[in-house]
Amino acid sequence: MNRVSADLRADGSSGATRYAFRAVAATSPSLDSSIDIVVCVPSFRRPQHLWLTLESLANQRTERRFAVVIVENDAVQHESVPVAAQFLASGKVPGLCVVEPRQGNCHAINAAFETAMTTFPTASSLLMIDDDEIASQDWLETMTRSAETTGADVVGGPVWPDFDDDMKRGLRQHPAFRPAYDSSGPVPVIYGGGNCLIKRPVFTKLGDPAFDLGFNFLGGGDYDFFTRCRRAGFRFHWAAEAIIVETVPNSRTNIGWLMRRSLRIGVINYYIQRKAAPTVWSRAQLIVKMFAMLPFSLFRAGRVFLSERKAVVAMHPMIVAVGSALATVGFEPQPYEASKIVL
Incomplete structure (x- = not known):
C-alpha cells in the first residue's frame, strides 16, 4: 500500500x-x-x-x-x-x-x-x-x-x-x-x-x-x-x-452506498494482510488468494441468501471479494477525504 x-x-x-x-x-x-x-x-x-x-x-x-x-x-x-x-x-x-x-x-x-x-x-x-x-x-x-x-x-x-x-x-x-x-x-x-x-x-x-x-x-x-x-x-x-x-x-442505506462499503471492506482486508506479507513471494501468494476468493464468494453468497432471503445482504461477500481483487491492482477508494464525505 x-x-x-x-x-x-x-x-x-x-x-x-x-x-x-x-x-x-x-x-x-x-x-x-x-x-x-x-x-x-x-x-x-x-x-x-x-x-x-x-x-x-x-x-x-x-x-x-x-x-x-x-x-x-x-x-x-x-x-x-x-x-x-x-x-x-x-x-x-x-x-x-x-x-x-x-x-x-x-x-x-x-x-x-x-x-x-x-x-x-x-x-x-x-x-x-x-x-x-x-x-x-x-x-x-x-x-x-x-x-x-x-x-x-x-x-x-x-x-x-x-x-x-x-x-x-x-x-x-x-x-x-x-x-x-x-x-x-x-x-x-x-x-x-x-x-x-x-x-x-x-x-x-x-x-x-x-x-x-x-x-x-x-x-x-x-x-x-x-x-x-x-x-x-x-x-x-x-x-x-x-x-x-x-x-x-x-x-447510507441505498444500494450504491452499501456496495461501495462492501468494496471498501475488501480493499481494507487486502491492505491489512499485505502489511503482514513482507516478501515478494508472500505478496504473490496473497494476490493468488484474493483472486481465489472470487469463486468461493459465490458459494458464500448463496448460503447467505438461503438464510437471510435478502439479495442486498447476500451480495456482500461477493462485493468484498471483488474489492480485495481490485486492491491488488491499485484500487484504493478515499471516502473520508473532506471533498468526498457524505454524512
Missing part, C-alpha cells in the same frame, strides 16, 4: 512536533489530571449530533470519574468547537476540545488518544465513541467493569443502527450494520473503534502513531490497529451489554 508508507514517512516527526499543530479550543472549568478514565470523541462536521453524543456521556450511570477529549477535525469551519465549548462549560463532564488541523480519520483518532494520555498521565482506560453515536446509560460502567473483571487489554461492544427510515430495519442483518458478536466473552479480535476500551499499555507497545495514517481516507485504521493488537498478543473481550446506537441517515 504505497499511501501507507508515504504517509508514515511524511509524519515521522517527533511527538512534540506533531502535538504543536494542535490547538486547545475549549476546556471545562476544572480539569483534574489524575482522572483514570477518558472517553475520546473524534468529530467532523456533525455538530448537531455531537451534542447528543456528549449528552449521552453526561447521562452515564456510574460513580466512576471520567473525562472527555473531543477532537475537531475540520480546521476550516470549526462547527464542532462551539458545541464542545458549550458542553464543557456546563461542567457536566470535565474535559477539553482540541483542533487537529490535518484532516483524516486516523489523524483525528490519534489526536484524541495522544491528547488524552498527555493531559491525563495516569489514565489507564481510554474509550472511544463516534460523533454520530449515542451511548446507553450503563455503557461506560459496563465497559470498564468488563476490562477489570476479565483482565482484557481491549474491550469492544455492539453498535446497533438507528435508521432514519424505519422501512430499512431489515438491513440490521447486513454486515455493514450488524455487530461482529452476539454474546459477551473472550473474542479473537474486534473490528471497529466506534465502541471500544483500550488499556494504556497497548499504546505503549504498539508505538506512535497508533493508527496507521495510510488508512486516513480509506477507513479501516481501527481494524488495522486491532489486528496489530492481536499479533502483539493482547487479549480481547466483547461486552454485549455495552450498547451504543448509531444514527444511520438515508444516504
Whole structure:
C-alpha cells in the first residue's frame, strides 16, 4: 500500500512536533489530571449530533470519574468547537476540545488518544465513541467493569443502527450494520473503534502513531490497529451489554452506498494482510488468494441468501471479494477525504 508508507514517512516527526499543530479550543472549568478514565470523541462536521453524543456521556450511570477529549477535525469551519465549548462549560463532564488541523480519520483518532494520555498521565482506560453515536446509560460502567473483571487489554461492544427510515430495519442483518458478536466473552479480535476500551499499555507497545495514517481516507485504521493488537498478543473481550446506537441517515442505506462499503471492506482486508506479507513471494501468494476468493464468494453468497432471503445482504461477500481483487491492482477508494464525505 504505497499511501501507507508515504504517509508514515511524511509524519515521522517527533511527538512534540506533531502535538504543536494542535490547538486547545475549549476546556471545562476544572480539569483534574489524575482522572483514570477518558472517553475520546473524534468529530467532523456533525455538530448537531455531537451534542447528543456528549449528552449521552453526561447521562452515564456510574460513580466512576471520567473525562472527555473531543477532537475537531475540520480546521476550516470549526462547527464542532462551539458545541464542545458549550458542553464543557456546563461542567457536566470535565474535559477539553482540541483542533487537529490535518484532516483524516486516523489523524483525528490519534489526536484524541495522544491528547488524552498527555493531559491525563495516569489514565489507564481510554474509550472511544463516534460523533454520530449515542451511548446507553450503563455503557461506560459496563465497559470498564468488563476490562477489570476479565483482565482484557481491549474491550469492544455492539453498535446497533438507528435508521432514519424505519422501512430499512431489515438491513440490521447486513454486515455493514450488524455487530461482529452476539454474546459477551473472550473474542479473537474486534473490528471497529466506534465502541471500544483500550488499556494504556497497548499504546505503549504498539508505538506512535497508533493508527496507521495510510488508512486516513480509506477507513479501516481501527481494524488495522486491532489486528496489530492481536499479533502483539493482547487479549480481547466483547461486552454485549455495552450498547451504543448509531444514527444511520438515508444516504447510507441505498444500494450504491452499501456496495461501495462492501468494496471498501475488501480493499481494507487486502491492505491489512499485505502489511503482514513482507516478501515478494508472500505478496504473490496473497494476490493468488484474493483472486481465489472470487469463486468461493459465490458459494458464500448463496448460503447467505438461503438464510437471510435478502439479495442486498447476500451480495456482500461477493462485493468484498471483488474489492480485495481490485486492491491488488491499485484500487484504493478515499471516502473520508473532506471533498468526498457524505454524512
